[in-house]
Amino acid sequence: MNHTDKLLEIYKLSYSLNDIKNVNKETIDFIKSIGEKINTQKGVFTVLITLITHKIMNPEQDVRKHQTSMSGGFSGRSIDSVHITPTLKKLGLPSMAESGWLTRSLEQPYPYNLDYNGKISNKVVKEAFLNILDFIEKNPTSATNLLRLLLAEAIASKNDAIVAIVPLKDAEKLTIENITKALDEHFRTKYSTHGGSKLPVLAFFAIYKSLIKEIGRYKDCTLAEMGSHTASDRTSKSAGDIEIFKEKNLFEAIEIKLDKAIDVTIVRIAIEKIARYNPDRYYILSYIGIKESDKSQITELINKLKLEHGCQIIINGLLPTIKYYLRLITSLDDFIMNYSNLIEKDTEIKKIHKEKWNELIEKHLK
Known part of the structure; x- marks a missing residue:
């Protein structure tokens, strides 16, 4: 039995805890x-x-000794x-x-003893993390x-974050204008938790699900x-938030910024990714x-990149691009259904974001 099998075995036993007796308060x-x-300390978890x-x-x-x-150590990573x-x-x-x-x-090269110096940001979480491991070693x-x-x-x-997205009652009432209003409010609402920056990524992902079926440019794509939208450029192995492939080669990449203006640094990072992944087009939307x-x-x-490499970088605003793409797709109903499904199932989107979308469906789309 490997670690995957063992974790799945214990997971099945974790829905009921009535028989647990050998763990102190x-x-x-x-x-x-x-x-x-x-959800804010996923690394520790x-x-x-x-x-x-492994224990x-x-x-x-x-x-x-991780x-x-x-x-006497082993490779936890x-x-x-x-x-x-x-x-x-x-x-x-x-995760x-x-x-x-x-x-x-x-990732510091020291054992997770009670005096571990790694700077886990939350002191309560750090104390809990180290004491849990100390308890395990004393009570294997x-x-x-x-x-x-x-x-x-x-x-x-996970269960607390489950929110069923309300279905549309009358898709005939959908317009590009009222969809854009709903998305605009969904994006710009100030939430009390993280995760909101992924909302426009999900919106464009839902749009591209339609585009690759309907637009000739994306034939065979x-x-x-x-x-993960929380992965840093240091660890991410993707060219952008959204990637379209044609015959196993990267065809287009889309980088999406919700609360940050496009500056020269963002463009330079994009050029580095273009050199690495070689797409035909690279969109930066803010x-x-x-x-x-x-x-x-x-x-x-x-202009220099276009001459030297051939890749075209396209910079535009989020909402104008959404409006343009919505004009190209056949079914606005499919887009809303896809966006709603993505919001409902995405584990990085929090309950508050899902409840807000239900509110906006009632407000703008019914």
Whole structure:
């Protein structure tokens, strides 16, 4: 049995906790502290899941020694990347883009002892993280129940975020104007949590699902699955937020900025990605627009790239581009259905974003 199988086995036992008796109240409270911050401390959660799973399979291993460079250590990151993070994603539970060990505060080359100096941002979470691992080393037979308790917190978080998106009653009432109004309000609402910056990415993904079926330019093209919107450029292996492939080659990439103007730095980063991935077109779209003081430099960079590489960088506003694309697609109903489904199922979109979309459907689209 590998780590994937073991995690799935314990996951099935995590919906009921009535038989758990060998975990003290202090440790249960520490696990609840992790659960309360699970969506903002995904790295800590993922690393804990990895280490506890490994402890169950290897009771003699001190799992605080999470790197092979440590005496008696092992590679926690490898186990996470191959087994844990992919399984968490499959289960729809909080997870990092690739591995919890890509979080700088957790990748330090020191054991996770109680005096660990890694700068985990939340002090309560750091205390809980280190004390849970300390408890496991002192009580290795409790590892299975600890994993069940931790997974139960993740399941509760997942269930709390479930919001059914209301279906449209009359698709005939849909217009480009009222759809744009609804999207505009969905994007610009000030939410009390993170995740809102992914909303326009989902909107364009929904649009492209129609475009690749209907527009001749996209014949024989495929739409790549979206990666995590929280992945940094340091860890992301994609050319943009949305990628379209033709015959296994990158055809177009779209980079979307909600709350940041397009400046010369953003364009230079795009040019680096173009050199690496070689798309035919590269779109940079921003809700705010172009930084006025950078316009001339941006124009020079775009023109130079076109001459030297051949790729065309297209810069535009989010809403004007959405309006233009909505004119090209046959069914506005399909777009709304696709967007609603993406919002409902995406694990990075929070409950508040989903409830807001239901409110906007009632307000603008019915």
